Every structure is written in C-alpha cells, then in structure tokens.
Amino acid sequence: MSDTSRxxxxxxxxxxxxxxxxxxxxxxxxxxxxxxxxxxxxxxGRLDHATGFANASSHLDWRxxxxxxxxxxxxxxxxxxxxARADRADRRAGVLLAVTCLLxxxxxxxxxxxxxxxxxxxxxxxxxxxxAYDGPDADGAAFFFRCYFIxxxxxxxxxxxxxxxxxxxxxxxxxxxxxxxxxxxxxLALYWHFVDIVWIFLYPLLYLIAPA
Amino acid sequence: xxxxxITFGALAxxxxxxxxxAFLDLGAGNPVLALGIAAAKAxxxxxxxxxxxxxxxxxxLTGAAALVWLAIFVGLTLWAGLSx
Amino acid sequence: MTDAxxxxxxxxxxxxxxxxxxxxxxxxxxxxxxxWLYLLALTxxxxxxxxxxxxxxxxxxxxxxxxxxxxxxxxxxxxHGIIMIWFFLVPSIPATLGNxxxxxxxxxxxxxxxxxxxxxxxxxxxxxxxxxxxxLMGGVDTGWTFYTPYSSIYSNSxxxxxxxxxxxxxxxxxxxxxxFIVTIHRLRATGLTWFRLPIFVWTMYAxxxxxxxxxxxxxASLILIxxxxxxxxxxxxxxxxxxxxxxxxxxxxxxxxAVYIMILPGMGVVSEILPCFSRQPLFGYKAVALSSMxxxxxxxxxxxxxxxxxxxxxxxxxxxSLFSFLxxxxxxxxxFSWSLTLRRGSIRFPTPMLYxxxxxxxxxxxxxxxxxxxxxxxxxHLHDTYFVVAHFHYIMVGGMVTAFMGGLxxxxxKITGRMYPEFWGRIAAIATFVGFNFTFFPQxxxxxxxxxxxxxxYPEEFSFWHVMSSAGAIILAVSYLMPLVYLGLSLVxxxxxxxxxxxxxxxxxxxxxxxxxxxxxxxxxxxxPAYDYINPEPEAQDKGxxxxxxxxxxxx
Numbered sequence: 001m002s003d004t005s006r007x008x009x010x011x012x013x014x015x016x017x018x019x020x021x022x023x024x025x026x027x028x029x030x031x032x033x034x035x036x037x038x039x040x041x042x043x044x045g046r047l048d049h050a051t052g053f054a055n056a057s058s059h060l061d062w063r064x065x066x067x068x069x070x071x072x073x074x075x076x077x078x079x080x081x082x083x084a085r086a087d088r089a090d091r092r093a094g095v096l097l098a099v100t101c102l103l104x105x106x107x108x109x110x111x112x113x114x115x116x117x118x119x120x121x122x123x124x125x126x127x128x129x130x131x132a133y134d135g136p137d138a139d140g141a142a143f144f145f146r147c148y149f150i151x152x153x154x155x156x157x158x159x160x161x162x163x164x165x166x167x168x169x170x171x172x173x174x175x176x177x178x179x180x181x182x183x184x185x186x187x188l189a190l191y192w193h194f195v196d197i198v199w200i201f202l203y204p205l206l207y208l209i210a211p212a
Numbered sequence: 213x214x215x216x217x218i219t220f221g222a223l224a225x226x227x228x229x230x231x232x233x234a235f236l237d238l239g240a241g242n243p244v245l246a247l248g249i250a251a252a253k254a255x256x257x258x259x260x261x262x263x264x265x266x267x268x269x270x271x272x273l274t275g276a277a278a279l280v281w282l283a284i285f286v287g288l289t290l291w292a293g294l295s296x
Numbered sequence: 297m298t299d300a301x302x303x304x305x306x307x308x309x310x311x312x313x314x315x316x317x318x319x320x321x322x323x324x325x326x327x328x329x330x331x332w333l334y335l336l337a338l339t340x341x342x343x344x345x346x347x348x349x350x351x352x353x354x355x356x357x358x359x360x361x362x363x364x365x366x367x368x369x370x371x372x373x374x375x376h377g378i379i380m381i382w383f384f385l386v387p388s389i390p391a392t393l394g395n396x397x398x399x400x401x402x403x404x405x406x407x408x409x410x411x412x413x414x415x416x417x418x419x420x421x422x423x424x425x426x427x428x429x430x431x432l433m434g435g436v437d438t439g440w441t442f443y444t445p446y447s448s449i450y451s452n453s454x455x456x457x458x459x460x461x462x463x464x465x466x467x468x469x470x471x472x473x474x475x476f477i478v479t480i481h482r483l484r485a486t487g488l489t490w491f492r493l494p495i496f497v498w499t500m501y502a503x504x505x506x507x508x509x510x511x512x513x514x515x516a517s518l519i520l521i522x523x524x525x526x527x528x529x530x531x532x533x534x535x536x537x538x539x540x541x542x543x544x545x546x547x548x549x550x551x552x553x554a555v556y557i558m559i560l561p562g563m564g565v566v567s568e569i570l571p572c573f574s575r576q577p578l579f580g581y582k583a584v585a586l587s588s589m590x591x592x593x594x595x596x597x598x599x600x601x602x603x604x605x606x607x608x609x610x611x612x613x614x615x616x617s618l619f620s621f622l623x624x625x626x627x628x629x630x631x632f633s634w635s636l637t638l639r640r641g642s643i644r645f646p647t648p649m650l651y652x653x654x655x656x657x658x659x660x661x662x663x664x665x666x667x668x669x670x671x672x673x674x675x676x677h678l679h680d681t682y683f684v685v686a687h688f689h690y691i692m693v694g695g696m697v698t699a700f701m702g703g704l705x706x707x708x709x710k711i712t713g714r715m716y717p718e719f720w721g722r723i724a725a726i727a728t729f730v731g732f733n734f735t736f737f738p739q740x741x742x743x744x745x746x747x748x749x750x751x752x753x754y755p756e757e758f759s760f761w762h763v764m765s766s767a768g769a770i771i772l773a774v775s776y777l778m779p780l781v782y783l784g785l786s787l788v789x790x791x792x793x794x795x796x797x798x799x800x801x802x803x804x805x806x807x808x809x810x811x812x813x814x815x816x817x818x819x820x821x822x823x824x825p826a827y828d829y830i831n832p833e834p835e836a837q838d839k840g841x842x843x844x845x846x847x848x849x850x851x852x
Contacts, residue, residue, distance in 0.1 A: 009406035019408040019482045025271045026474045029278035030512045036282050037516030037546050041531050044539055069227050077220045080261045126528040139537040146529045193262045197254045204246035208234035270481050281509045289545045292600055292612035
C-alpha cells in the first residue's frame, strides 16, 4: 500500500486498463453461469407446473415490471454516456453517474414497493408466512413465487452492489484527473449493463407469462 | 452518441414489442418469442452499450466462451432432467 | 555449512528481506508474499483435515463402532471432505505455487490484478474460518456433497453456516481464476508465445477456466440450500413441488469439473519435474498442452456419471458414460508423454523426482479405476462403495497432494532461498508411496467386496483390509508430518540455494533465489521452446536432436 509503484505489473495505465476490463468480462461470464443455474430451477418449475406459473405470474403487475425495465434501460444509457465522457477525462461524467445512481435507487424503490404488496397480499410462501393464493395449482404458484423472490432478490443484491460502487466512485471523484483514473467508470459500466441484461430476461420470464 | 441513442431506441421498441406480444395467445410461441426478444435485447446491450464488437479479441472470446458454456450447462441439464 | 555462513546472505535484496512486520505481509500486493499467506493457511487446513482422516481410520481399525458414535463419524467425514476439497485441494497448487510461480514463469513483475489477489486471500480466510466456526459449534453431517433433501430438510446440523462459508470461498476461487487468465493473456514476456509456455502455465490456464465457469454454479446451488433452510424458500423439496435431483445436477456441474481443478495443477507440476530430472525435453509438448485444455472442456460434459443410480434417464446415463470414457483420452495422452519423457533419459532421483514418479504411478492407477466407474453396469455395483473412495483418493491424494509435495520441494529453494535436507526428503517421499498404497489399495478390494462408504462399523469379514488401511494411514500421516518439520527447520538452518540448483530451464530459474521484489532485474525475453534440456548421454542424442536447442541459459 505504501509504495504505489509496485502495485502494477504493467508499464502503462492503458495496458492496465485493458487488463481490468478483460478481468471484468471474465467475472461477468462467471456471473452469467450463476444466474443460469437459478434460471434452470425456474425452468424445471415452469415445465412441471405450467398452470400454477401462469396464474401466479398474472398476480404480478406487469406495468411496474415494464416501468422498471424502462428505468434500467435509461440507467444503462446514462452510464454508457458517463463512460464516453470519462474516456475523454471529462469530469462531467460524474453528473451522469449520479443520474445512473438515482435511476438505480428508483428501480429498487419500485421493486421494494412490489415486494411489500406481495407480502401484504400473502403471496410470499416462505419463512412460515401464510400463502393466500386461491387459484388453481397452488403448489405450482407457490413454487413460482419462491423462484420470483430468489431471482429478483439476487438481482436486487447485484443492484445494491453496483450502487455501492458508484457511490465509492463519486466519493473519490475529486481525486480522479487523468484518463487512467477513469478506467473504473468503464469497468463499473460493464457490470451495470450486465445487471441490466439479467433484468431484461427476468422481466418476460416473471411478469409476462400471462399478463392481466 | 448516435450508437448509444440508436441502441436505446431499439431497446425501448423491443420492450414495447415483448409486452405487446405477451397479450397475444401464440401457444408455445409466447415463451419462444419472449426469450428471443430478450436475447436480442441482451445482444443490443452487449454490442451497443458494452462495446463487445470493438473489444480486444480476448474479450470477444470470453463472450463466446460464456455462450458456449451456458449452452452446455442449460442444454445438457434440461435434456438429462427431462428425457426418460 | 554453518549458520554463520548462511546468516543473512539470501535475504539481501530479496522479496523476503524488503519489509518486515505483519502489516508488510498482510497488506502486501506482492504475489510472492500472498503465496506465503495462502501456504500457511492451507498447511493449517491440511493438517486439520488430516487429523479428521486419522480419527476415522482409528475408528475403522475395529469392526465395532467403539471410538466415536455414528453421529460423530458422520461429522468427521463431512468436515474432512469439506476442508480437504474446498479449503485445501482446490486452492492448493494454484494459490500457493501458482501464485508464486506464474509471474516468474512468464517473466512478469506480478499478477495482472494484484489487489484482487490479496482480496482473494481475505475472502478465502473469511469463508473458511466461518465454516470452521460452524464445525466448532457442532459440525455438519451431510457429507461434503450437501445432497438434498437431507441437507435442506432433515439434517439438524450446521448446514447453512458451512454452506455459506463454502459459498464465500468460491468467490476467492473465481478471483484467482480471473487473475490467472488475465495474467497469462496480457503479461507474457517478449517472445513467450503460447506454445513456448511451460506446461505448468497451461495447466494453470485450464484450471482458471474451470474455476471461473464452474464455481458460480456451485454458488447458485449453495444459495438455494441456504435459502431453503433459513428462509424456507424451498425449491428442491418435493413436497413443495421441487426436484431434489436438480440439486445434484447443479452440484455436479461444478463439482465434477472441480475434480479437474484438483488434478490439472498437479499435472503441471509433474510436467516441470520429469523433464528436469531426466534431462530431456517433455515428449509431445503440444499434445500435453492441448490435452490440458481438452480435459478442462470435456470435464464439463461428464457430471452425470455421479448420478447413474439416481434415476436420471438411461439415455442420459449412456451419454455421460461415453463422455466419461472420452475424457480419459487426454489424460492418457499425458501419461504416455510423461513416460516417454523418461525413456532413455539421464534420470536422477532427488526428492521432487520421487514424488513425481509416485504421482505418475498413483494417478494412472486411480485413473484406470475411474474407467470402471464410468461403465454404467459396473457402477451400479460399485456406486457409493469404498471402491469410489479409493478411486478419488488415488487421484486427489496420490495425484494432487503428491504433486503438491513434489512441487513444494522442487521450488522450495526458489521460494525460500534455502535447500531442504535431501535425505529426509527422500525418506518422506518413499514413506508417502508406501503409506498411501497401504491405506488406499485395500479400499479398492473392500469396495469390490461390497463395503459401502460412510459407515463407522462393519461386518467382521472386512476387518483384515480395514486394519491394513488404518495401519497405512499412520505411515501416511507421518510421511506428511515429516516435511512440516524439516522444511520448517530448513528455513533457518538450510544451505543457501543457488539461483538454479537443479539446472532446470524456465524463466523462474533465471532470477535469484529467493527472487527480488521486482522478480527480475531485467525484463527477460524468450527465444526458444520450453524444456530446453540436453541429455548428456550419447545414445539419447538421436531423439534429442529432433529439437532445435539454443544455448541453454543457466545463469541468473
């Protein structure tokens, strides 16, 4: 920590930037495998309980899902523009990062509102809570909701991680001057886009089986 | 700038499309279409926002390898779990 | 040589001598110091896990379950497996020798992402200590496989805590994998093309690939177990519409490729040692390099062979059986290449070579037993018997641990700047070979006779083989304790090591022992192939002449 000259095996900041971006891509490939594992659980459930899944899905409000998808797409645009600015060492990139942050918080707010609704309506079949679903194939519906909470919960955890990193970037913003100081913006943008992609799959799989 | 805006526009259009087709009764076509559109949107994000097409060869290989492994994992598990 | 001579000589200017104190070690981004952090932690875990094994073998020395209760025995083998696999074998060679040697072998100053490297150690310690805490609280009795529905519904042991710890350790593994892949792609010295890389580097690359692509699936399955136990978010419980078999698919999608995390690095070590002590280039270099990659890729297609008797479809069984036979092909290519490297070589038998030859024998033996298990019909008889236990111990202990010991001795002079006592090294290596075979060969027979695994008592007629196995385990335990003592003593009393004590090729031997903090005083360039050995024996020249040898550079 004390001697910063030793911290890098690379001769230039640009080379180091390529390496960190490459590392981030590998990490995202790894993350994709993890979400794939959870989506497999969902898929087996849906194939076994087609009726329950369709009926349970119609209990979700697709408008809120669509709104959240739109918010995430906007946030991806914002962070993509932030990256373009940071690439020119334009410090105004910070404004766009703040916008990304706000959109992320808005997404989580809506998500939290939805969860609260589902808890109140008795659609959260875990932790000993009563399951107040009265349609056909209650077992299948309960399975859907458990998948729903696991998938959206893990996605939200990833959002929180991303928000924390953006917060850290903004907190250290005034120390960042040269182009190499802004590589972190690009790596973070890659992560943020990935979390966006995960939601792009979750939206139709969870909200649009049989929208009401 | 243009590339980002085009990507954004296409994503918004596909969001509307996927929501609209979900209300049509296409039988098995519904999940296929939903996943197809989601894959197209994912590709748009990867190429339009994440710059996958202009990245170093290693990064494009990483993306390709991820797809191959996802296919192995999901395909083989589904097949082994459902056949027989 | 006396201590007065050895005094401080090797420390001047080396990475060991630069800064002292716990901060300089615990917060260092230097890959060589992080390798030490891992080495210390892994040594501790190895002996904790080993102590569990010894207690199990002591219990099994008599037919009655008299030493520990059945419940305690379940906890012993569970934690033995969890510690040995996740907290020792998976990180063993990559995080210690790999961490230390990878930058040296490719002529780099450090790994590409030094901060991530240090972070991976803290993540590893956090996760493993969390699990260890669960053990102290009362243990886990599910076996290392955490099979549902037992783990998710019925077990009343500390499954969630243990699984959560393993989940965290998984991220340390992913971090190491990312770091290695990026490093090998981006930091090779000038002239060091892919097909000039030492095989050790190739195997690290293949290992990293598996770590990055398989570990996340383990993470997913462990999340689901913890979610089911803690939150009641059950997706494997058949009573709730779930599928317990799905857990096995997710688990083995990680854990079978993880078997290759636990052997590929060993293959890499042996590929360095064998050419060095037979003074010949590695036979079939390209085939060995590509075999490593083939094993990494094919390793992902065989997980269903753990589920032959689980009720998966017969077609799936046939396909997984076929792939399991196919994955043996690249391993066999390697075994033949190693054997042919020895042919007509000028062979010497220092400690690393003894370990490497032990590896060659035990790995081949274990691998062949694997073919029995890959055959559908035979597996129905042998599934969950001691035959399986013997098979994977031949690979993991006879293969990987032996290679780890060999590599540790081989590079000990480079890592510490001190020579270890050769006499004691050879004794330990031979004791390993004898002790190992006494311990595990009887288990093949036990399994074939029908002794199931995971029982703490057994019928009298199995006594003979069990007693032999337990006796062997004592020899084996001693053979692992010996290096702990003499390697430890050599740190202060060992003869100072020259830069290249084995006259080995490879960039790591071109720098001083121990290396300076910057690894190389001048950035090295590479002009020739790996394993540039010249056999001094004239009759071997016909073979050696096929390779274009440059002037071997031996000086630092």
